[in-house]
Amino acid sequence: MSPDQKESLPLYANLPNFITDEPPALTSEQRMALLNRYYPDYRPEGKTTLRVGANRGNVVPEEIANILETRSRLLHPEKVERPSAPDADVDLLIIGGGGAGITAALFAKETGASVLVATKLRIGDSNTVMAEGGIQVALGDDDSPAQHLKDAYRGGHFTGDTELLSVLVREGPEVISWLVKKGVLFDRDAHGNLALRKGGGTTRPRLISAKDYTGLELVRVLKEDLLNSGIPIWAFSPAVELLEGPDSSCAGAVLLDVDSGKFKWVKARAVMLATGGTGRLHIGGFATSNHFGATGDGLGMAYRMGAPLLHMESFQYHPTGVIYPSEMAGMLITEAVRGAGARLYNKDGKRFVNELETRDVVASAIIRECSEGRGVRTGAGHFGVYLDLSAIDREMGEGTVARRFPNILKLMSKHDVDCSTHPILVYPTLHYQNGGISADKEGRTPIDHLYVAGETTGGLHGKNRLMGNSLLEVLVFGHRVGLSAAKAGMSRKPFSWQEVGFGHVERFEQALDSEFHGVVRPEGPLLFPDYRRNTSGDSA
Amino acid sequence: MFQYEKPDNAKMIKVGINGKDWSVPEGLTMIQAMWYTGHEVIHGIGCLGGVCGACAAVYRMPGDFHLHNALACQTLVKENMAFSLIPSFPSQRADYKIETIADTKEELFKLYPESATCRNCNACTEVCPQGIDVRDAVWRSVFGDFKGVTEGTMSCVMCGLCVSRCIAEMAPHEIALYARRAYGSQELKFPDNLLHRMEKIQSGDFDAELSRLLSLSPEMLKSECEVK
Ligand SMILES: Cc1cc2nc3c(=O)[nH]c(=O)nc-3n(C[C@H](O)[C@H](O)[C@H](O)COP(=O)(O)OP(=O)(O)OC[C@H]3O[C@@H](n4cnc5c(N)ncnc54)[C@H](O)[C@@H]3O)c2cc1C
Ligand code: SF4
Ligand code: SF4
Ligand code: FES
Numbered sequence: 141m142s143p144d145q146k147e148s149l150p151l152y153a154n155l156p157n158f159i160t161d162e163p164p165a166l167t168s169e170q171r172m173a174l175l176n177r178y179y180p181d182y183r184p185e186g187k188t189t190l191r192v193g194a195n196r197g198n199v200v201p202e203e204i205a206n207i208l209e210t211r212s213r214l215l216h217p218e219k220v221e222r223p224s225a226p227d228a229d230v231d232l233l234i235i236g237g238g239g240a241g242i243t244a245a246l247f248a249k250e251t252g253a254s255v256l257v258a259t260k261l262r263i264g265d266s267n268t269v270m271a272e273g274g275i276q277v278a279l280g281d282d283d284s285p286a287q288h289l290k291d292a293y294r295g296g297h298f299t300g301d302t303e304l305l306s307v308l309v310r311e312g313p314e315v316i317s318w319l320v321k322k323g324v325l326f327d328r329d330a331h332g333n334l335a336l337r338k339g340g341g342t343t344r345p346r347l348i349s350a351k352d353y354t355g356l357e358l359v360r361v362l363k364e365d366l367l368n369s370g371i372p373i374w375a376f377s378p379a380v381e382l383l384e385g386p387d388s389s390c391a392g393a394v395l396l397d398v399d400s401g402k403f404k405w406v407k408a409r410a411v412m413l414a415t416g417g418t419g420r421l422h423i424g425g426f427a428t429s430n431h432f433g434a435t436g437d438g439l440g441m442a443y444r445m446g447a448p449l450l451h452m453e454s455f456q457y458h459p460t461g462v463i464y465p466s467e468m469a470g471m472l473i474t475e476a477v478r479g480a481g482a483r484l485y486n487k488d489g490k491r492f493v494n495e496l497e498t499r500d501v502v503a504s505a506i507i508r509e510c511s512e513g514r515g516v517r518t519g520a521g522h523f524g525v526y527l528d529l530s531a532i533d534r535e536m537g538e539g540t541v542a543r544r545f546p547n548i549l550k551l552m553s554k555h556d557v558d559c560s561t562h563p564i565l566v567y568p569t570l571h572y573q574n575g576g577i578s579a580d581k582e583g584r585t586p587i588d589h590l591y592v593a594g595e596t597t598g599g600l601h602g603k604n605r606l607m608g609n610s611l612l613e614v615l616v617f618g619h620r621v622g623l624s625a626a627k628a629g630m631s632r633k634p635f636s637w638q639e640v641g642f643g644h645v646e647r648f649e650q651a652l653d654s655e656f657h658g659v660v661r662p663e664g665p666l667l668f669p670d671y672r673r674n675t676s677g678d679s680a
Numbered sequence: 681m682f683q684y685e686k687p688d689n690a691k692m693i694k695v696g697i698n699g700k701d702w703s704v705p706e707g708l709t710m711i712q713a714m715w716y717t718g719h720e721v722i723h724g725i726g727c728l729g730g731v732c733g734a735c736a737a738v739y740r741m742p743g744d745f746h747l748h749n750a751l752a753c754q755t756l757v758k759e760n761m762a763f764s765l766i767p768s769f770p771s772q773r774a775d776y777k778i779e780t781i782a783d784t785k786e787e788l789f790k791l792y793p794e795s796a797t798c799r800n801c802n803a804c805t806e807v808c809p810q811g812i813d814v815r816d817a818v819w820r821s822v823f824g825d826f827k828g829v830t831e832g833t834m835s836c837v838m839c840g841l842c843v844s845r846c847i848a849e850m851a852p853h854e855i856a857l858y859a860r861r862a863y864g865s866q867e868l869k870f871p872d873n874l875l876h877r878m879e880k881i882q883s884g885d886f887d888a889e890l891s892r893l894l895s896l897s898p899e900m901l902k903s904e905c906e907v908k
Binding site: 261280285286289290313321350355361364465471547550673 | 689690707708709712715716718719720722723725726727728729730731732734754755756768773775776778779811830834835836837838857860861862863864865866868869870871872873874875877878881886889890893894898901902904905906907
């Protein structure tokens with residue numbers, strides 16, 4: 141970038157002197173105190189107690205209550221009548237076209253079931269496509285499924301579901317082999333083995349990746365197979381409500397065709413929710429790394445049917461999300477830069493935390509600096525701290541940043557920042573929903589014939605997920621749940637369209653009425669975040 | 681929220697969106713400029729992170745005859761830029777099962793006969809927002825250098841902009857995907873470490889240890905998991 145471009149970014153006009161002295165080491169008491177005081181999950185502000193539904197009494201972020209305790213789009217503003225026949229009638233309806241949904245569809249098809257996939261945007265537009273880091277799978281000679289389970293359980297602060305974890309670690313290699321046979325290009329070592337790298341919080345190297353395009357590579361390949369499979373795909377057709385069948389079972393869903401504005405009615409003998417995470421709710425006002433459709437729709441729809449949720453107070457905030465240049469707010473700067481020697485500095489140019497502490501500790505320390513007045517103010521009024529990658533080149537040789545982090549360098553340079561010489565301003569970004577809909581190892585929820593897989597589920601990781609375990613989860617459980625839901629749909633006792641309705645919605649609405657006495661509740665699911673200005677633009 | 685805040689003292693600039701002129705603050709991406717001016721964008725947004733290829737766009741600058749392309753979620757608007765989104769560009773995709781193809785090099789010409797008709801115009805390379813040498817990848821596919829295709833095209837976001845320009849009307853990104861899959865599935869040896877691990881899992885080598893862990897009390901399991 142040219143010198144005048146640099147100066148035109150006002151924050152670079154007067155940088156402090158960066159003092160490289162090590163920050164003081166934390167004792168484990170200090171670490172806990174830091175987390176309790178600053179990690180968003182543990183802070184009292186912005187929280188509320190659920191008043192309706194299976195998790196009544198649980199304390200969750202307000203943004204979560206606002207997608208759970210919601211009014212149905214079918215009853216408001218005016219009641220929608222159920223048509224005399226459904227628009228589709230299938231064994232299995234899969235809602236969500238990310239990693240879990242696509243994987244499930246491909247396996248479900250093999251059972252001979254009739255399958256329909258409905259998704260919000262295009263197939264593959266998801267959190268899955270964005271994953272850079274990789275997938276954990278225990279392949280090393282010194283590694284084992286049991287060791288993988290131990291690391292994941294410890295990483296989840298001993299709150300994960302060990303039975304689900306045992307499935308995850310045992311079935312990982314098989315599903316990776318399925319991908320390799322399809323031509324997914326994981327990085328290899330000199331002997332042609334899958335190259336294993338070490339990820340945060342693990343005791344063995346077991347992260348496999350496809351450069352820093354792991355999710356993109358998965359989606360490109362699996363999407364092509366799905367498009368060629370003959371399975372009908374309804375894109376731009378988000379689900380807005382589940383349908384209820386005999387004995388309070390799940391019996392299909394109502395979709396919204398976003399182009400025509402019309403509802404589509406699907407009768408399904410089994411339904412699988414694979415709607416992913418909640419980053420676009422901007423919980424606590426945080427920016428997010430998530431894709432445009434990550435609004436937690438599956439949580440709200442399942443909750444309205446009575447499905448219990450687990451750990452809905454627990455989210456992962458990645459410490460180093462871009463906050464300036466502000467048009468990139470939320471974008472991840474991978475953990476690996478800190479591993480390689482990048483440094484964090486506050487507004488006075490002082491280091492304030494060991495950069496190699498765990499994600500939650502580093503995130504808390506950044507929040508502390510900013511809330512105690514040692515953050516740097518951006519033009520848009522946000523605060524952040526400096527993440528300086530230039531130390532990497534200084535310590536490991538000129539050109540290291542360019543060689544190891546080409547994608548970051550490329551993306552930042554599009555925004556006129558040369559991050560090999562200039563610091564990036566970062567602040568924690570909302571990254572992953574640790575909790576979600578509770579299910580067993582076949583993806584069965586307590587609602588008959590309602591199945592779930594992927595980031596929308598809760599339990600497996602407990603209150604914290606280690607990097608690389610979520611992609612593995614999506615694949616392992618996408619496979620398993622796709623098969624079990626398809627079989628359950630095919631073998632289900634027949635029922636008629638007349639037996640299908642939304643009694644559960646009416647019951648939930650009544651519960652809202654009696655708890656909220658005239659207080660207006662938002663409509664759900666949210667479907668899309670709205671970033672438009674309230675006023676219309678300044679037409680030229 | 682984050683996406684349209686006007687920075688302090690931001691200069692207002694003129695941009696054309698879908699043929700209409702607007703004034704927006706400097707420093708927004710194309711997508712953010714659309715939000716700022718009240719457009720609801722659904723077709724044309726996926727990841728907002730530069731990897732899904734949903735937000736392909738075409739733009740022109742005044743006094744410049746060149747037609748430019750970009751990913752709208754990653755590209756900042758400039759004074760007097762005129763742009764439109766091309767959220768979907770139809771392209772031909774072959775139906776195949778990569779694992780079952782006997783001769784992947786020959787098969788390319790059955791699946792994508794048009795791949796051999798490249799006229800070397802290089803328009804695909806010039807348009808690619810990922811900086812991929814697309815023309816080179818097409819030729820390497822034709823000559824069966826699938827390894828070379830792989831090395832050159834891993835960053836393809838499947839935006840389809842190369843298709844929009846190709847005078848031979850082919851879909852270079854689909855051809856490259858086929859070549860990469862053929863390389864990964866058939867030319868690379870199945871990884872030994874994965875093979876051995878699967879054999880051990882199938883013969884039940886790890887089952888006893890996993891069941892032992894599952895049978896432990898939470899406290900015992902916790903103490904086994906502590907890093908010593
Ligand atoms: C930037 C980033 C980097 C990451 N890096 C890694 C990594 O390196 N390793 C790792 O293991 N994990 C990583 N993760 C996490 C991981 O990618 C996700 O947890 C995982 O891919 C989720 O898969 P999924 O199929 O459950 O959800 P998604 O992939 O998000 O798919 C959900 C799909 O459902 C659609 N949908 C939503 N609502 C509806 C509705 N109402 N109706 C119909 N469809 C709907 C969505 O649009 C989307 O297509 C990363 C995540 C992000 C955001
Ligand atoms: S090769 Fe084609 S599809 Fe791939 S990124 Fe470049 S222009 Fe887009
Ligand atoms: S645009 Fe088409 S014809 Fe031109 S170089 Fe690329 S592949 Fe060949
Ligand atoms: S929205 Fe995915 S690349 Fe732009």
